Amino acid sequence: MADVNQYVNWFRQSSPYINAMRNNTVVIMLSGEAIKDPNFDNVIHDIALLNNLGIRLVLVFGARPQIEEKLAEQGIIAQLHHRRRITTTETLRCAIEASGTIRALIEAKLSTGLINTPMHGSKIRLASGNFVTARPVGVFDGVDLCYTGEIRRIDHRAIKQTLDLNTIVLLSTIGYSPTGEMFNLPVEQVAAKAAIALGADKLILMGRDQGITDSSGSTRSELLCGTAQRLLNQYQHQIDDPDQAQSEIATLLQTAIAACDAGVPRCHLVSYKEDGAMLAELYTREGSGTMITQESYEQVRDAGVDDIGGIIELISPLEENGTLVRRSRERLEAEIEQFIVIERDGAIIACAALYSFDEDKIGELACIAVNNDYLGGNRGEALLKAVEKRALKNNLSALFVLTTRTAHWFLEQGFSAIDVKQLPREKQLIYNLQRNSNVFLKQLAS
Numbered sequence: 001m002a003d004v005n006q007y008v009n010w011f012r013q014s015s016p017y018i019n020a021m022r023n024n025t026v027v028i029m030l031s032g033e034a035i036k037d038p039n040f041d042n043v044i045h046d047i048a049l050l051n052n053l054g055i056r057l058v059l060v061f062g063a064r065p066q067i068e069e070k071l072a073e074q075g076i077i078a079q080l081h082h083r084r085r086i087t088t089t090e091t092l093r094c095a096i097e098a099s100g101t102i103r104a105l106i107e108a109k110l111s112t113g114l115i116n117t118p119m120h121g122s123k124i125r126l127a128s129g130n131f132v133t134a135r136p137v138g139v140f141d142g143v144d145l146c147y148t149g150e151i152r153r154i155d156h157r158a159i160k161q162t163l164d165l166n167t168i169v170l171l172s173t174i175g176y177s178p179t180g181e182m183f184n185l186p187v188e189q190v191a192a193k194a195a196i197a198l199g200a201d202k203l204i205l206m207g208r209d210q211g212i213t214d215s216s217g218s219t220r221s222e223l224l225c226g227t228a229q230r231l232l233n234q235y236q237h238q239i240d241d242p243d244q245a246q247s248e249i250a251t252l253l254q255t256a257i258a259a260c261d262a263g264v265p266r267c268h269l270v271s272y273k274e275d276g277a278m279l280a281e282l283y284t285r286e287g288s289g290t291m292i293t294q295e296s297y298e299q300v301r302d303a304g305v306d307d308i309g310g311i312i313e314l315i316s317p318l319e320e321n322g323t324l325v326r327r328s329r330e331r332l333e334a335e336i337e338q339f340i341v342i343e344r345d346g347a348i349i350a351c352a353a354l355y356s357f358d359e360d361k362i363g364e365l366a367c368i369a370v371n372n373d374y375l376g377g378n379r380g381e382a383l384l385k386a387v388e389k390r391a392l393k394n395n396l397s398a399l400f401v402l403t404t405r406t407a408h409w410f411l412e413q414g415f416s417a418i419d420v421k422q423l424p425r426e427k428q429l430i431y432n433l434q435r436n437s438n439v440f441l442k443q444l445a446s
């Protein structure tokens with residue numbers, strides 16, 4: 001029974017994210033290493049689930065280790081120049097073969113529909129094609145990189161039309177040129193450029209590690225692009241590091257920053273080794289990897305009827321422990337316009353209300369609360385500022401608040417204690433003597 005409750009709770013808590021992400025376009029980069037990993041079947045199941053939850057998916061798959069294997073089988077030694085592969089005719093042939101095999105593998109795995117598997121009933125459609133136009137990188141320091149290419153353009157219109165048909169788009173790392181040639185492209189570049197060209201909502205970069213860890217070893221769940229850039233400067237020398245993990249993180253970070261800078265709102269670094277990491281990252285508050293965003297993605301805004309569920313979820317525990325006065329759903333519905341909320345990733349994480357007593361030119365600040373997981377980020381102050389702004393707009397000259405447990409916080413925000421008798425008469429009549437709240441007032445500077 002405990003398990004059922006846990007499951008139901010998890011499902012309910014995920015619903016705001018499910019709603020917020022439906023119809024989002026998400027580009028997922030699957031490196032050759034991710035495809036080789038024993039956890040890849042679980043990644044495929046999660047991709048099927050994302051598709052069923054209404055996400056428009058573009059899968060970009062790489063083939064580096066598979067190309068290496070094919071080269072090794074034929075006794076060909078891979079040649080690199082400034083970390084870029086020199087794609088000779090033989091190497092290109094290996095890349096085409098590896099890429100074709102992986103495409104077929106992904107298509108087969110996503111077509112599975114066996115009973116008793118998470119894929120049962122999925123009925124997934126896939127499409128691939130000549131969506132990526134490439135050109136040769138050319139000659140570097142006198143070395144011709146041959147069929148190593150770079151992206152010239154991505155046919156985002158054709159990809160969007162395919163996504164409109166509820167079909168997952170598969171992009172390989174082989175690009176085509178108007179001269180009819182094929183070029184080998186870095187998977188990170190295809191993923192980032194596809195996300196940029198499509199105006200995708202998210203780019204998911206699957207790597208070996210969970211994301212970026214701080215000095216204490218814990219995963220940083222979010223990084224603003226600027227902070228990520230500073231971190232990258234520290235990691236930069238590791239791009240050439242023989243320790244693959246470090247060099248992979250630096251490359252992924254670099255890709256995420258480039259995508260973010262070019263307008264992709266959110267890039268996620270998620271582990272391909274960890275079962276369910278992608279689902280946890282997208283559908284839980286805590287996430288599992290590191291999200292890199294251009295700007296803070298929180299929004300302080302006026303509340304609407306759609307926020308009632310989120311507000312109830314936020315304030316119920318505080319009502320239960322007596323910090324906030326109980327409000328019925330009906331009362332909330334009637335008063336929703338007095339509320340201001342902070343929304344983050346489709347979830348309401350903080351709220352406050354302003355009730356105006358127009359005759360007395362005074363307002364009541366009420367129901368201010370920040371979700372436990374987000375305390376410590378000055379969101380209370382941000383809400384207070386938004387309430388003060390609204391109060392001034394409503395021609396109010398002061399704010400009062402009744403509190404039982406948060407007196408010091410209000411004192412620190414510029415409120416001072418007053419007597420109940422100084423409250424508007426209307427409010428005095430309904431003052432709950434039993435609660436014995438402290439009353440505080442703040443004059444507003446216009």
Ligand SMILES: CC(C)(COP(=O)(O)OP(=O)(O)OC[C@H]1O[C@@H](n2cnc3c(N)ncnc32)[C@H](O)[C@@H]1OP(=O)(O)O)[C@@H](O)C(=O)NCCC(=O)NCCS
Nearest residue numbers: 368369370375376377378379380381402403405406408409
């Ligand atoms: C009040 C509240 C909205 C502030 O949220 P926030 O902006 O995330 O605030 P922070 O957690 O960053 O706290 C800011 C400072 O105020 C202090 N503080 C927070 N709550 C406090 C309280 N109840 N009493 C005294 N100080 C408090 C914190 O210790 C912190 O000080 P510090 O940085 O020196 O440690 C939040 O604590 C909350 O939701 N509390 C529960 C609901 C509540 O009490 N509402 C008021 C009902 S009238």
